[in-house]
Amino acid sequence: MTNTAKAKQPEITIHTDLCSHDWGIESRHWTSEGEVLYQRCSICSTRRMRLRAMVD
Ligand SMILES: [Zn+2]
Numbered sequence: 001m002t003n004t005a006k007a008k009q010p011e012i013t014i015h016t017d018l019c020s021h022d023w024g025i026e027s028r029h030w031t032s033e034g035e036v037l038y039q040r041c042s043i044c045s046t047r048r049m050r051l052r053a054m055v056d
Helices: none
Strands: 023-031 034-041 047-053
Touching: none
Parallel strands: none
Antiparallel strands: 023 034, 034 047
């Protein structure tokens, strides 16, 4: 069998320090409001969406 150890890992790991998410950009696109960034924490897989308003 070639099952990896991946299945043994918990689906969600909760940080003890909520301020230390390791955000990485998963995708991004531009809207009329500005740039929308979809970020995901590489440690606990929490996602968030950020909007960066356009600046002149
Ligand atoms: Zn995290």
